[in-house]
Amino acid sequence: MNLATKKWIFLKISSIILLPLMVWFIFNFIAIYDQSYEEVLKFFSNSTTKFLFSLFIVFAYFFSSLSISEVFEDYIGNDKIKNVANRLLFLSAIIIPLLTIISLFNLN
Amino acid sequence: MENRNPLSPHIQIYRWHISSLVSISHRITGIINIVAITLICIWTASLILGDTNYDFINSFLTSIFGKFIVIGLAWSFSFQILSEVRHLLMDMGYGFELQTTRITGLGVIFGSILLTILIYLIGRNFI
Numbered sequence: 001m002n003l004a005t006k007k008w009i010f011l012k013i014s015s016i017i018l019l020p021l022m023v024w025f026i027f028n029f030i031a032i033y034d035q036s037y038e039e040v041l042k043f044f045s046n047s048t049t050k051f052l053f054s055l056f057i058v059f060a061y062f063f064s065s066l067s068i069s070e071v072f073e074d075y076i077g078n079d080k081i082k083n084v085a086n087r088l089l090f091l092s093a094i095i096i097p098l099l100t101i102i103s104l105f106n107l108n
Numbered sequence: 109m110e111n112r113n114p115l116s117p118h119i120q121i122y123r124w125h126i127s128s129l130v131s132i133s134h135r136i137t138g139i140i141n142i143v144a145i146t147l148i149c150i151w152t153a154s155l156i157l158g159d160t161n162y163d164f165i166n167s168f169l170t171s172i173f174g175k176f177i178v179i180g181l182a183w184s185f186s187f188q189i190l191s192e193v194r195h196l197l198m199d200m201g202y203g204f205e206l207q208t209t210r211i212t213g214l215g216v217i218f219g220s221i222l223l224t225i226l227i228y229l230i231g232r233n234f235i
Contacts, residue, residue, distance in 0.1 A: 012199060015192050026185040029148070030231025033178050034170045037159035044152060057149060064142040071135060074116040096149055103153035 007066055014063040021056040045107050054104065057097045065093035126213035133217075134191040137184045144181050179228060186223035190216045 032043050043049055069086050076082040122128060154161050168174045194212050197203055203212050 012196070015196065019189060019192060022185055022189055026182055026227055027231050027235055030178065030182060030228055031235035034166070034175075037155075037162040037166070040162070041155055044155060053152070057145060060142065060145050064138060064145075067135075067138055068142075073113070077115055096146060100149040100153050103156050106156055 007070075011063065011066045011070075014059050014066070018056075018059045018063050021052065021059060024052055025056050041107065044104060050104050050107075054097075054101045057100055061093040061097050065089050125210075126217075127209050130191055130194070130213045130216050133187060134195075137187045137191070140181075140184045141188055144184070179224065182227050182231075183220055183224040186227065187216065187220040190219050190223065 028043070028049075032040055035043075044053070068089055072082050072085050072089075076085065151165055154165065169178065194203070194216055197212075203209060
């Protein structure tokens with residue numbers, strides 16, 4: 001199996017997992033976005049929210065990094081620029097969710 | 109080894125039709141969503157700093173502009189959800205006829221507006 005096929009399969013599996021998580025998140029975000037600090041803290045301190053939100057951001061970044069790397073593949077001709085762009089993309093897809101999850105699990 | 113894969117042709121050389129509009133909008137909303145999710149991650153992580161920092165973000169989110177951004181995000185999520193379902197159905201081999209692609213494309217565009225209204229009403233009143 002070549003790399004492009006593997007990427008496509010990972011993209012499809014992550015999109016199937018991401019769809020219900022997107023629905024869950026957007027309904028809850030609309031419900032809480034203008035609430036007080038205490039209400040928002042209560043929402044994110046709930047263990048179910050912590051679990052679902054962590055899954056949501058991990059799959060959102062995984063899916064997005066694969067999708068955006070496809071855009072780079074389509075429109076960037078210079079291999080050096082494309083490699084740097086892909087490395088930065090994959091690095092941010094690891095660091096941002098990781099820092100957010102660490103913060104989330106330190107909320108009381 | 110030098111990469112000799114062809115690049116995609118520039119989008120302006122094709123005549124616009126529903127499928128190309130949905131396709132390019134899918135990519136644009138995908139980028140908007142990941143930027144928004146990054147800001148939401150910062151918002152979530154900032155909760156650990158206490159309510160002093162939260163007040164600044166809250167005053168933005170409760171402003172008219174903030175509400176406009178939140179509703180825009182609900183539309184962007186709705187568009188991405190419906191367009192992704194359309195992609196998955198096409199991956200399974202359905203909906204390739206020209207007339208069907210037009211109907212499903214229009215379904216994504218108008219359905220995303222309806223879904224945004226539904227998400228907002230349910231989110232504000234029932235959750």
